[in-house]
Amino acid sequence: MTDSQLIEQIRENNDLAFRALINKYKNLVYNTAFRLVRNSEDAEDIFQDVFLEIYKSCDAVRFDEDLTVWIYKIAYNKSISFLRRKNPAKASNNNNDIANNELKLIEKNHPAKQLEQKENITTLYRFIDQLPENQRKVLLLHKFEGLSQKEICEKLDMSEHSVESLIYRARKNLKQKLNAYFKLNS
Template sequence: MTTNSDQILIHRIMNGDTQVFAVLVDRYKDLVFTLALRMMKNREEAEEVSQDTFIKVFKSLKKFKGDSKFSTWIYRIAYNTSLDRLKSHKRKQQTVEINEFTEHQVKTIDDALNMMEVQERQQAIQDCLQLLPSEDCALLTLYYFEELSLEEISKVVNLKANNVKVKLFRSRKKLAEILRVKLEPEIIESYESTRR
């Protein structure tokens, strides 16, 4: 499942051409950093997690069997490295109360977001993502921003695909609650008045 170019690079590294590892780092550094930043919520710590991730990747490259995408394998290492760091800091994560949402409320929030300018919407989502617990933020990042499948995410977070689906649903509800609170009430009111 690993792309041919990744496999060629891995083979060269395994045969002693360690300089080629820089190409793999270049290829995946943004993906690893984005996931680490969403989980750590701190740029310096995300940079450290990224460095630790690539050190671990290099040291355990011979353990990569190629039965999943190389990117999925790297994501899993980045995810676990972030979790380990979070556990060592024993940070208190902000919790979000999940209220029961009606389909109309979720649709209203989605439609209100669609009315915002694309850039403002992306910034609003990014800001609200930072308010989620790290694991929720990571799941949403992997699914919506990195466009990993449920199967791929299940390999990253070491859960069954059905569990990932349930956790994604809960994470999305938490994000919807944050967005509901953070969005300008006028935007929602304006939208609802146009729908009547």
């Protein structure tokens, strides 16, 4: 079933179509929220808010726009709004500040080993966020959303060569950043 068919059926209050939409986009929504808030419980709350918003506003979907992009924007905006509500004084678009605040909370609640793992994940996300937009987008779709290169080509209307090249450069840039970071901090 295509995205436009799903939306049409959701508009007609078809619960099975809405469940199919959730199943199709659950990874995108959860991973986007988790990447920003870096807390699984908060990401789950945002996940629910995002799909509630999608259900309420599916009449606003235009069929000439990419549903994935529309859903991603909702997930991103809900995550940023959550962060601003949670701590308005410290909320910013700077993911480094967000990551540092989250690490401080983790230090109080978890053993050192889990903190070290969280720091590594936070560092990885920080470096992913520093990649050029096209590289970041393609890498996230490939590695975090599990899309094949062919699916990414269709989604982003790019040639296979472009997608392959962007994935290669994203990995190379990320590897260089991580190597430099771990050499400096070891």
